[in-house]
Amino acid sequence: METQINQRDINQAAWAACDTFRGTVDPAQYKDYILVMLFLKYISDVWQDHYESYQEQFGDDEARILRKLERERFVLPIVKLTETNEDTGVVTTLDEFPANYYSLYERRSAANIGELINVVLEHVESNNKAKLEGVFRNINFNSESNLGKTKDRNRRLKTLLEDFHKPQLDMRPSRVSEDVIGNTYIYLIERFAADSGKKAGEFFTPLQVTELVARLVEPKAGDRICDPTCGSGGLLVQASRQIAGRDFALYGQESNGSTWALCRMNMFLHSFDSARIEWCDTLNGPLLVENDRLMQFDCVVANPPFSLDKWGAENAESDTYNRFWRGVPPKSKADWAFISHMIETALEKSGRVSVVVPHGVLFRGAAEGRIRQKMIEENLLDAVIGMPGNLFPTTNIPVAILVFDRAREKGGPRESCQDVLFVDASREFVSGKNQNNLSAEHLDKIMATFRARKTIDKYAYLAPVSEIAENDFNLNIPRYVDTFEEEEPINIDEVQTEIDALEAELVEVRAQMAEKLKQINRNPES
Structure with a gap:
């Protein structure tokens, strides 16, 4: 019976492996090396676990074992390093080994260890093209600019391989569940984001925020779920967790190549092998299309x-998919461009949208104001939720979450819903060392309010669309939710009495200080 590894142990061991790079490599860079090594170790452990299982079944029948392994999720081929004699043309085999973590560990002291890691990753990718093509192209374990000159680089990579050889990072299925491994991956991304500060914004959204955004669209079995700016995939994972079982489909698009690779590995570590994650700029090159039309999502x-x-x-006016028919947002602010894309990819009369935005989206005028007005007049906007400031490593400004529901549009099942729920949750947070956090109670309160759709004094207000129109379609939350707290009346007599007492005490303290100074002057050596 194998000893099971718990979540805390694997998290701590994986984070400790980062010590190899701390102080010498920026967290925004070394995250890639750690996460790729975690992924390689995971697929190597799964392969090894299954190999040993087949050995028990088939004994020494290696050919049969290898045929079985060819049907694994990830095939780990044999690496053959050769050298060709320029004069004779004779090819000599220098080394031959399986393309896995353990072969690298055995060669951890090799003078070309960085090159060997790259070769293994190249072989793994080329033998699993359908799943891994391009995933490792942006990572170079032989990089002098990132990992230092040869001696330092070799020492760091040797230490890294040794760190991943700890028993706590033995990720064989007989010892650890896929949920635990996926959670470790997300845990590391969260820690990297905290260390990276503003550099982390492109690949990480705080877990509590992703959970809330996912819960607000209320995913259900059979849904197709999309994140058009998916980063490392945290929102997609959170949306999947709202659904019992595996009856859903995940889609995403990401413009940053390194972050796209993180998302792909994140999907695999959560066993979402069929997730479709595209690499391109969503606004200028949407790739989630079918039959020359934008794909539609629940x-x-x-x-x-x-x-x-x-x-x-x-280029927006000539957009192939006519996403910006309500108007083109200003070139310096893409917020409503992303929202327009999301609305157009939500299923007609049923699709749900949840998006994090800066507060300016709620009230800025000109082109943005006109787009906002049209969406409200179409009865698409369902809720506006104001969040606390300092939730993100990238910015300390407060943000809002907008919820749209195409079931409210004309002919939809919620057509009769002609109001918008405003929630001011800006004061609902737990103060942290560097940034604020949301507790489970805060999230539950927001969700209960969202579902009840009732006015709550100083917290929520259900505004008729007609009232929003009277406010020129300005969605600034204080216009609807009054959080003003009257200060308690001041008792002037009590305050004066307190002042008098303090002044008398001050006179006494000054007299004591003067006496002390006299004593010091009389006895300067004491």
């Missing part, structure tokens, strides 16, 4: 880059 969730500049406004 749930669309996102935390897009806030107020992205130079997003491609000059």
Whole structure:
């Protein structure tokens, strides 16, 4: 009976492996090396576990064992390193070994260990093209600019391989569940984001925020779920956790190649092998299409880059998919461009959208104001939820979550719903060392309020669309939720009495200080 590894032990061991790079490599860079090594170790452990299982079944019948292993999720081929004699053309085999973590561990002291890791990753990728093509192309374990000169680089890589050889990081299925491994991956991404600060924004959204955004679209069995700016995939994972079982389909698109690779590995570590994650800019090159039309989804969730500049406004009017028919957002702020894309990819009369936005989206005028007005007049907006400030490593500004529901549009099952729920949860947080957090109680309170759709004094207000129109379609939350707290009346007599007492005490303290100074002057050596 194998000893099971618990979540805390594997998290701590994986995070300790980062000590190899701390102080010498930026967290925004070394995260890739750690997460790729975790993935390689995982698939190597699964392969080894299954190999040993087949050995028990088939004994020394190696050919039969290898035929079985060819049907694994990830095939780990044999690496053959050769050398060709330029004069004779004779090819000599220098080394031959399986493309897995354990072969690298055995060669951890090799002078070319960085090159060997790259060769193994190349072989793994080329033998699993359908799943891994391009995933390792942005990672170079032989990089002098990232990992230092040869001597330092070799020492760091040797230490890294040794760190992953700890018993706590033995990720064979007989010892650890896939849920635990997936949780460790997300745990590491969260820690890297905390260490990286503003550099982390492109690949990480705080877990409590992803959970809330996912819960607000209320995913259910059979849904197709999409995140058009998916980063490392945290929102997709959280959306999947709202559904019992595996009856759903996940889709995402990410513009940053390294972050796209993180998302692909994240999907595999959570056993979402069929998740479709595309690599390209969503606004200028949407790739989630079928039959030359944008794919349609039951749930669309996102935390897009806030107020992205130079997003491609000059090409928006001629957009192939006519996503910006309500208007083209300003070239310096892509917020409503992302929202327009999300609305157009939500299923007509049923699709649900949840998106994190900066507060300017709620009230800025001009083109943004016109787009906002049209969406409200179409009766698409369902809720506006104000969040606390300092929730993100990238910014300390407060944000809002907008919820849209296409079931409210004309002909939809919620057509009669002609109001918008405003929630001011900006004061609902737990103060942290570097940033604020949301507790489970805070999330539950927001969700209970969202589902009840009732006015709650100083917390929520159900505004008729007609009232929003009277406010010129301005969604600034304080216009609807009054959180003003009257200060308790001041008793002037009590305050004066306290002042008098303090002044008398001050006179006494000054007299004592003067006496002490006299004593010091009389006895300067004491």
